[in-house]
Amino acid sequence: MIPVYVRQAEAVRKQLIGGTKEECLGTLKFLHLYILCVKNEYAGHGIAAEMCKRMQKIAISQNCEKLSAIATNHYAQIIFKNLGFDFIKSISYEDYIDPVTGNKIFKDMPKPHEKMVFAVKTL
Template sequence: MASITNLTYKLLSVKHLCAVRNLIEEHFTSTFSLGVYLNWTKEDSIPAYYPRIESFLKQGNSLGAFSDKDAKLRGVVINVEHDNNERIKYDETLHISEKTDTINRLMVAIGVNQLSEILGTKKFWEMRMGTVHPSYRRKGLMPELIKRSTVLAKQRGIEKLVRFQTYNKALKEPSKMDGFEVIRHIELENYLDPVTGQKVFSGMKPPNDVQVLIAKTLT
């Protein structure tokens, strides 16, 4: 059985781009709750998100876990520092599909475009596209990547880490959030899409029925 003890952790760079993209493209979409609900496929998601992975890796903040047996990437967390220019580039990639736009409008509603104001600092990392290979899930790999990201962020003078989750246990079981606190949340049953006026995510079931913005203070 795979475990987190047979892994080597590395700071990622553009030389790891192919491995990172392969892992994310194969295994992120299938676990992204909002996307699964909308039947958001790789074909929908790749044009909007994945071409930006290279610029994220260039920041030198992301971490990967590699198998000692075959040196393959088995887990990744993409840590993205605040950058207004990056946000502009992100906005320009939208409107590729209605599914992508629908998800983004929810993210805007919970505060993705006002993170520095919400957090009270520009010294934060947004943790994106965290992905673990299926054979390593539920073995503590993602918590380990988050733990190591916390250490790295502190070393680099980052004040907060922030994540978005579609997960009601962040509200119901805060003691298990490893120092992250809920900053904002949206009950998906009641959320109205500002363009369509429809309750587009009202059918999502627990525990994936609440969209949360969570943050961890490092100072």
């Protein structure tokens, strides 16, 4: 049996991306960032932005055509926007109803986190 949290994560991914990343991005040549996080004590020092810039350099060196990420917090979304990513689709935390449980599983997200986005940059 697949755990509930795995089914929930897949449901969110499907709602944001639709089919596969390859189908959504229109290419097999992409780099997808799965997790971007910095320890709280180091937040606000540009570390996450620098990691994203390095990710882009790696993608270019590997002849990728696109970069993608699912940004689940406000601060990551600012970084991606500042680095030229487009937000293809978003899901409002307040309105999202989990199809697995029927519950509003993100209803208590703290401010300023209001949505998650599928971010894409063409290289």
